[in-house]
Amino acid sequence: MNRDTELIKKLKNPELKNEAFKDLLDLYQERLYWHIRKIVITHDNANDVLQETFIRIFRGMDSFKEKSSLHTWMYKIAYNESLRFIEKNKLQTSVSIEQDHNTYIKNLTQDEFFNGNELQLKFNEIISKLPSKQQRVFQMKYFDDLSFREISDLLDISENTLKSAYYTAVKTIEDNILAEC
Amino acid sequence: MKKLKLHKEDLSRLHKDKLGMDIPEDFFAKSKENILNKVIEPETPKQTVFWLRPIIAYPIAASIILAIAITFWMKNNPSEIKNQMSNTEAIKLISPDLLESDFLIASLMVSDSEMNDYLDRYLIKNVVIEAELSEQQLENIFINSVLIEDSLINHYLDKSLIENIVL
Numbered sequence: 163m164n165r166d167t168e169l170i171k172k173l174k175n176p177e178l179k180n181e182a183f184k185d186l187l188d189l190y191q192e193r194l195y196w197h198i199r200k201i202v203i204t205h206d207n208a209n210d211v212l213q214e215t216f217i218r219i220f221r222g223m224d225s226f227k228e229k230s231s232l233h234t235w236m237y238k239i240a241y242n243e244s245l246r247f248i249e250k251n252k253l254q255t256s257v258s259i260e261q262d263h264n265t266y267i268k269n270l271t272q273d274e275f276f277n278g279n280e281l282q283l284k285f286n287e288i289i290s291k292l293p294s295k296q297q298r299v300f301q302m303k304y305f306d307d308l309s310f311r312e313i314s315d316l317l318d319i320s321e322n323t324l325k326s327a328y329y330t331a332v333k334t335i336e337d338n339i340l341a342e343c
Numbered sequence: 344m345k346k347l348k349l350h351k352e353d354l355s356r357l358h359k360d361k362l363g364m365d366i367p368e369d370f371f372a373k374s375k376e377n378i379l380n381k382v383i384e385p386e387t388p389k390q391t392v393f394w395l396r397p398i399i400a401y402p403i404a405a406s407i408i409l410a411i412a413i414t415f416w417m418k419n420n421p422s423e424i425k426n427q428m429s430n431t432e433a434i435k436l437i438s439p440d441l442l443e444s445d446f447l448i449a450s451l452m453v454s455d456s457e458m459n460d461y462l463d464r465y466l467i468k469n470v471v472i473e474a475e476l477s478e479q480q481l482e483n484i485f486i487n488s489v490l491i492e493d494s495l496i497n498h499y500l501d502k503s504l505i506e507n508i509v510l
Contacts, residue, residue, distance in 0.1 A: 180383050187375045195371070196354050199364060209370075213378055220382040278363015286362055305357060 166232040173223045183220055190233075191216070193306065194240045200301050201244040203266065205275040211247045215240045234315045237308070241316055263290035288338045296331035299324050 169189075172182035194215055199208040218239050226235060270276050270286055278286065289297055298317060302308045310321045310328075317324070358364045367373075 183382065184375075184379065187378060191371055191375060191378075192354055195366075195374075196358050196364075199358070200362075205364075205366060209374065212374060213381065216378045217382055275365045275367065276363055277359075277365045282361065282363035305354075305361070 170223075170226070170228065170232055174226075179223070186219070187216065190236055194236060197237060197240050197302075197306050198244050200305060201241070202247055203269045204273040206273075207247065207251075211240070211243050214247070215243045218243065230315050231312075234312050237306075237312070238316050263287065266290040284342060285335075285339075288335050292331050292334060295319070296327045296334070299328045300331040300335070303328050 169182055169186060172178040173186065175182075191212070195208060195212050198211045198215065199205065202208050202211055215236075219236055222239070226232075230238070267283070267287055267290060270278075271283070289300065292300065295317075299313060302313045302316070303310070308316070310324050313319075313324050314321045319327075355366065
């Protein structure tokens, strides 16, 4: 029995659920936070969405049918919760929603927990200018370390399309960085 | 199962080094505490008010229901006394068939003044009037007997007189 299967079993047991949920937080809290942070950009917003995400995970555990892995299921909740947050607050922080990299950069630089130098800010600008699909795939693959299969489950896009989008994004970023140097 | 290749520290360092994104100190420990506080309810023993405990509440409820039922029954049964009859009249009507215990229970539902009124009338009817009737009957018997005796004497005298005269 692998770790996630054992965790799911405990999470569905009312007597063990609370303790198992603490383990779940230890395992996935940071991963989901960074996944959310790159979508909603600022730390405060990411904190709000992270809490909502785990509340949904806790309450929705009984209805988790295990059609996907626990890992993918939680990322999907975090991703949907992030998009819901943006829609609810009508934020223009995500280029995948508004296609506005200027707003992305504005929100990023106004966040008190952004301490990036010129190079890091440039990297953010390059990412924010990528088309929506390429941006998401690149972030999930490069920063979140998800597999193409998992990203495919999350975004409901074929693996081949995702691979193509990812490699195109990498090439674009490399070209932009080289052009700056 | 997804193999978690990057450790937590790697994730935070990667985002800080590449994107310049930072987090407050001890953020994840505090965040974990906040989330747990929101989803896990503290297990406090349920405090119930003493008089709401079943062992107290059920007998009280049963007593109230019984009292209401008796009051309702007293007012509406039998059907002949539906026309706003007073409690005293109702008791008077049904009292011949009541057992002593029934009468005592019923009497609890009647005010003292009504009960006194009823007892007064009961005494007048059953004791005084019946006593008077009995006395009247005795008197009638006596008078009848006197009258009978007089008529017999008269009859005897008449008969004797005629015989004496005729003879």
